[in-house]
Amino acid sequence: xxxxxxxxxxxxxxxxxxxxxxxxxxxxxxxxxxxxxxxxxxxxxxxxxxxxxxxxxxxxxxxxxxxxxxxxxxxxxxxxxxxxxxxxxxxxxxxxxxxxxxxxxxxxxxxxxxxxxxxxxxxxxxxxxxxxxxxxxxxxxxxxxxxxxxxxxxxxxxxxxxxxxxxxxxxxxxxxxxxxxxxxxxxxxxxxxxxxxxxxxxxxxxxxxxxxxxxxxxxxxxxxxxxxxxxxxxxxxxxxxxxxxxxxxxxxxxxxxxxxxxxxxxxxxxxxxxxxxxxxxxxxxxxxxxxxxxxxxxxxxxxxxxxxxxxxxxxxxxxxxxxxxxxxxxxxxxxxxxxxxxxxxxxxxxxxxxxxxxxxxxxxxxxxxxxxxxxxxxxxxxxxxxxxxxxxxxxxxxxxxxxxxxxxxxxxxxxxxxxxxxxxxxxxxxxxxxxxxxxxxxxxxxxxxxxxxxxxxxxxxxxxxxxxxxxxxxxxxxxxxxxxxxxxxxxxxxxxxxxxxxxxxxxxxxxxxxxxxxxxxxxxxxxxxxxxxxxxxxxxxxxxxxxxxxxxxxxxxxxxxxxxxxxxxxxxxxxxxxxxxxxxxxxxxxxxxxxxxxxxxxxxxxxxxxxxxxxxxxxxxxxxxxxxxxxxxxxxxxxxxxxxxxxxxxxxxxxxxxxxxxxxxxxxxxxxxxxxxxxxxxxxxxxxxxxxxxxxxxxxxxxxxxxxxx
Ligand code: MOS
Numbered sequence: 059x060x061x062x063x064x065x066x067x068x069x070x071x072x073x074x075x076x077x078x079x080x081x082x083x084x085x086x087x088x089x090x091x092x093x094x095x096x097x098x099x100x101x102x103x104x105x106x107x108x109x110x111x112x113x114x115x116x117x118x119x120x121x122x123x124x125x126x127x128x129x130x131x132x133x134x135x136x137x138x139x140x141x142x143x144x145x146x147x148x149x150x151x152x153x154x155x156x157x158x159x160x161x162x163x164x165x166x167x168x169x170x171x172x173x174x175x176x177x178x179x180x181x182x183x184x185x186x187x188x189x190x191x192x193x194x195x196x197x198x199x200x201x202x203x204x205x206x207x208x209x210x211x212x213x214x215x216x217x218x219x220x221x222x223x224x225x226x227x228x229x230x231x232x233x234x235x236x237x238x239x240x241x242x243x244x245x246x247x248x249x250x251x252x253x254x255x256x257x258x259x260x261x262x263x264x265x266x267x268x269x270x271x272x273x274x275x276x277x278x279x280x281x282x283x284x285x286x287x288x289x290x291x292x293x294x295x296x297x298x299x300x301x302x303x304x305x306x307x308x309x310x311x312x313x314x315x316x317x318x319x320x321x322x323x324x325x326x327x328x329x330x331x332x333x334x335x336x337x338x339x340x341x342x343x344x345x346x347x348x349x350x351x352x353x354x355x356x357x358x359x360x361x362x363x364x365x366x367x368x369x370x371x372x373x374x375x376x377x378x379x380x381x382x383x384x385x386x387x388x389x390x391x392x393x394x395x396x397x398x399x400x401x402x403x404x405x406x407x408x409x410x411x412x413x414x415x416x417x418x419x420x421x422x423x424x425x426x427x428x429x430x431x432x433x434x435x436x437x438x439x440x441x442x443x444x445x446x447x448x449x450x451x452x453x454x455x456x457x458x459x460x461x462x463x464x465x466x467x468x469x470x471x472x473x474x475x476x477x478x479x480x481x482x483x484x485x486x487x488x489x490x491x492x493x494x495x496x497x498x499x500x501x502x503x504x505x506x507x508x509x510x511x512x513x514x515x516x517x518x519x520x521x522x523x524x525x526x527x528x529x530x531x532x533x534x535x536x537x538x539x540x541x542x543x544x545x546x547x548x549x550x551x552x553x554x555x556x557x558x559x560x561x562x563x564x565x566x567x568x569x570x571x572x573x574x575x576x577x578x579x580x581x582x583x584x585x586x587x588x589x590x591x592x593x594x595x596x597x598x599x600x601x602x603x604x605x606x607x608x609x610x611x612x613x614x615x616x617x618x619x620x621x622x623x624x625x626x627x628x629x630x631x632x633x634x635x636x637x638x639x640x641x642x643x644x645x646x647x648x649x650x651x652x653x654x655x656x657x658x659x660x661x662x663x664x665x666x667x668x669x670x671x672x673x674x675x676x677x678x679x680x681x682x683x684x685x686x687x688x689x690x691x692x693x694x695x696x697x698x699x700x701x702x703x704x705x706x707x708x709x710x711x712x713x714x715x716x717x718x719x720x721x722x723x724x725x726x727x728x729x730x731x732x733x734x735x736x737x738x739x740x741x742x743x744x745x746x747x748x749x750x751x752x753x754x755x756x757x758x759x760x761x762x763x764x765x766x767x768x
Contacts, residue, residue, distance in 0.1 A: 059590055061513055062616035064721040068589065069552040069596075070656065071719075071727075077551040081661035084543045085557070086306075086536070095306040099263035101276040104334035108265055109138050111327055111337030112190035113319060114180035114197045115346065116172045119690035120206035120412045123170040123179060127198040131182055134196055136189030139331055141181040142197075143167045146326055149292050154384040159223060159417075160316035161287035166323055172201055173381065174414040175691040176346025181323045183335055206412035208690035211250070211355050214376050217407035220386040224422070227386060227406040229394055231460045234359075237370030237401030241361025245438045249358065249430035249756045253683030253692065254351035254419050257702050259538075260308025261344055262317075266324040267334035272299045277321050280310040281574030282533045285317045286567045292322055304565040307575075310537040312418035313348050315576050320347075345695035350683060351419035352377040352387050356430040361401075366444045366452045370401040373431060379408045380415040387416070389427030392508045392737070395623050396431070396470075398455035413690055418576070420673055421733035424509050425740075429677065429758055432505035432741030437754065445488065446745065447478050447629075450506050458623035466622040466722035467729075469653035470506060473629040473716065477504070477651040480714070481631040490752035498635040500646075501750025507628035507652070507738035511720075511729045512579040513615045517570035518587035520549065520595050521608035528555040530562045530591075534572040534584035539732055540662030544581055545588050547658055548726070552592035553599065570610065578626075578730025581658065586613040586725040613725065622722045626654035626729040630671065632742040636750045641762030643747055645675055650713045650739070655720040655729035663731050667713035670735020676703035678740030682759050 070078045089095040096102065128140040149165030166178050180197045184190035220227050238244065264277040273293075279285045282302045290297040307314065320337045328335040339347055354377050361370035373390035390404035419425070439446040454471055457464055478484070486502040487493055493500040518532035530549050536542050542562045550557040563569065573583035590611030598607050618624075633646040650671050657663045680701045684694045694700045713735065719727045740758065747765065748754050755764045 059612065060614050060616035061618045061724060065725045065727055068593065068725065073551065075551045075554060077547045077557060078658055081659060082543065082547065084540055085546050086542045097260055097306050097308055098265060098276050098278040098304065099336060099338050101265050104265055104267050106334060108334035108336040109183050109185060109331060110187040110190045111324055111335050112182045112194045113178045113323065113337065113343060114182065114194045115176040115343060116179045116201060118172060118201040118203050119175040119208065121172050121201045121203040123172065123199060124202045125200040126179065128180065131193040131196040134189065134193035136185035137182060137193045138185065139183040139327060140197065141167055141323065141327055142179065143170055150294055154382065158284065159385065160281060160284035161291060163291040164288060164322065165292055166319050174346065174412065175689060176343065176414065178319045178323065178347065181327055183327050183331060206690060208411055208413060208685065209687050210353055210378055210411065210685060211376065214355060214409065217376060217409045220406060220408045221384045223384045224386055224388040225391065228404065229460055230403045232401035234370050234372050234401045234403035238359055238361040238372060241369045242364050243362045243442055245360045245434055245441060247358055247434055247437060247756060249356045249433060251354045251426040251429060251758045253353050253685060254677065254681050255345055255683055255700060256311040256313030256419055257697060258309030258311055258313055261339050261341060262314065262320050262348060263338035264320040264324040265334060265336040266328045268329050272301065273325050274301045275321055275325060276303045277317055278307050278314055279304045279317050280314045280535055280537055280576050282535060282565060282567045283571050283574060284315065285321065288317055289321060289325060293325065302567040304535055307535055307537040310575060311420045312422060312576065315418055318348050341697060342695045345692045346414045349415045349417035352416035354387055354389050354426050356389055358430050358434040360434055360438045362438060362442060366442050366449045368397055368399040368453050371397060371399045372403040374405045376407050376409065378411045378413065378416055381410045381412050383415055385417050387426065388423035391423035391510060392427055393431050394460050395458045395625065396506060396508050397453040399459055402459055421509060421736045424737035425677065428505065428507065428738040429740045429744065432738050433744050433756065436503065436745040436748065446504055447474050447483060450474055461623055463621060463623050466624045467655065467718055467720045468627060469716055469718060470627040473627055473651040473653055476716065477629040477631050477649055481649045483631065486749065490749050497638050499638050499750040500635050501746045502631065502633050503742045503745025503749055504629060504631045505738040505741035505745060507630055507734060508625045509578060509730060509734045509737045511624035511626055511723055512577050513613065513724050514573035514579050514583040515614045516572040516583040516587040517610065517612045518584065518591045519570050519608060519610050520591040522595060522599065522605045524605045526559055528553060528560045530560065530588055531569040532564060532572040532584050532587060533567055533569040534580060535565050535575045537575045539575060539666060540659060541575065541580060541584065543662055544585060544658040548585050548588050549592050552589055553596050578732040582724040582726060582728055582730065583613060587611045589725050618722045624723055626652065626734045628652035628734055630739050630742040632746045634743060634746040634750055636747060636765060641765035643679055643760065643765065645707065645709055645743060647709055648711045650735060651716065652713065652734055653716040653718045654731050654734055655718050655723055656727045657715045658728060660715065663715060664713050666731045667735040668711050670733060671711055671713065671739045672703050672708055673736040674739020675708065675743055677758060678743035679759050
């Protein structure tokens with residue numbers, strides 16, 4: 059089915075089974091908490107015991123391998139193979155063309171060139187992990203370094219307009235410059251955000267083996283289909299000869315949208331050895347071998363009338379891309395449709411650096427873009443003497459200000475009002491630095507949240523067995539978000555089969571291709587395919603066809619995408635205490651009120667929202683990849699020094715979803731939830747710090763030195 063029309067009435071609307079909308083526990087919870095859900099590195103399906111791979115990284119960011127001496131490593135106990143560019147097979151190279159970015163080939167060890175710090179220069183394979191690791195220290199590599207550029211932000215005039223890999227880099231409506239010039243009140247502020255890493259709990263890992271010409275790869279990936287195509291494209295083999303399996307995944311956040319060296323090198327080594335090989339990235343290696351979020355410099359200009367109505371909104375973004383790559387962080391994305399304004403301008407520019415690849419990370423665009431825009435709105439509110447909630451209410455658009463099309467559903471106003479009520483916003487003292495509890499300065503802040511809503515192509519197959527079991531198959535993944543659970547609910551609701559009798563099978567490229575998990579489109583896309591398959595099955599069941607019977611369902615985006623401006627919305631409120639002496643910031647409480655279409659499972663949705671909000675707090679207060687500007691690597695490349703918010707940093711957080719049904723979005727009438735929580739959240743914290751102290755920090759994260767103005 060193509061999403062050309064609003065969705066029809068369906069079993070989810072009737073809710074006869076009471077499955078959808080019910081906060082059921084995760085169907086895989088017991089497997090996970092008892093350690094029985096095998097993650098990639100633990101898979102025991104290989105035909106024989108795997109050998110262990112260990113990646114040797116380049117200590118130089120750019121240059122040519124002059125010499126690599128593997129003799130000592132090869133003689134070390136237990137070593138089976140040392141792969142370098144001398145004995146690795148030829149592979150295809152990454153090229154920026156109009157192909158899907160994550161499906162592009164990515165060869166490793168196939169030439170003497172080094173293009174980023176930490177790039178693999180060898181893979182040591184041994185009988186045990188310890189032997190491989192020990193021998194990896196014996197590989198001698200000499201690299202002739204070449205001049206490289208790492209300085210960020212450095213020379214921002216040395217940038218270019220990127221290709222539209224993440225949507226159009228530039229957009230607008232009306233005449234921004236003129237509108238801004240005419241505005242009675244103007245804000246012109248520049249915000250900066252640092253390198254972020256994904257920090258998934260489970261590192262990237264692979265077990266690979268060959269069955270004749272076919273390679274079987276168990277790995278940790280968000281996108282089975284992209285992984286399959288990347289492996290095929292890299293190793294120049296037919297796609298049907300690559301099977302990717304990824305059944306349990308310990309977090310993705312964008313860092314597992316494609317696959318990396320563990321997959322490609324395990325596949326190569328296992329072919330060469332004629333034996334399964336497994337390789338995991340270490341936490342330290344993940345910082346350089348996989349991707350990160352680019353830092354940003356963002357200039358926001360807001361021009362308003364004295365009553366707060368926006369006359370002009372400008373949002374310019376500078377970010378980095380790896381040399382020759384075409385990714386950019388679409389940080390001004392939300393600015394294109396969040397507020398009413400006749401004059402709008404957004405712009406993205408990219409500076410290429412000799413760093414590891416920058417790519418999607420936790421709500422690419424909104425996560426850092428709203429830190430800037432929503433801080434700026436707070437600054438403008440202060441400037442105008444208008445309450446920050448009220449300022450947003452006064453700029454509620456009727457139509458999308460750029461595309462001049464209606465919103466599918468948009469409950470920002472309701473989110474703002476309910477959030478303000480529930481949080482006790484009226485108790486906030488507008489004048490900053492007025493509330494004190496001993497040495498603590500107390501403040502409240504808020505922000506609006508918005509995240510683009512998407513639908514991707516997806517297929518699913520369902521079969522009803524003679525014993526009454528309903529099996530659901532789709533090459534979707536569950537990266538920890540609850541996909542197994544919500545697909546079980548959708549299938550049970552639509553067919554009337556009890557949830558205990560539903561078996562959802564995911565993460566296998568042998569299953570019907572699906573969207574994978576990313577961009578908050580996974581539930582909508584794979585779930586719609588499952589709904590449609592189950593509706594077809596239900597018709598057969600109603601005709602009295604006895605099992606086993608099977609049916610298929612398929613969804614693809616259609617005209618609803620261009621006819622309606624589709625976003626999920628929210629409003630976030632935070633209260634902080636700032637130590638007047640040390641500048642330490644403690645989050646005291648936080649509330650997010652969201653509207654994201656129908657909520658399939660309030661429990662998993664709440665977990666998504668709260669997890670996102672915590673990331674938001676983390677980006678406001680803690681996270682920062684520290685780039686060594688001399689050598690082009692992340693100095694704090696582990697989770698001890700790259701701090702993400704921990705339990706001690708996070709108090710009680712509440713997330714509430716307002717009732718909503720969006721029939722323009724997809725057959726399920728849901729919208730994306732996963733990345734909504736992080737969108738904006740950090741700005742609520744930043745604005746609360748301003749309210750507490752009167753100090754505006756525009757350089758994230760807001761560490762205590764910046765609060766103290768040191
Ligand atoms: Mo998300 S950053 O598209 O996994």
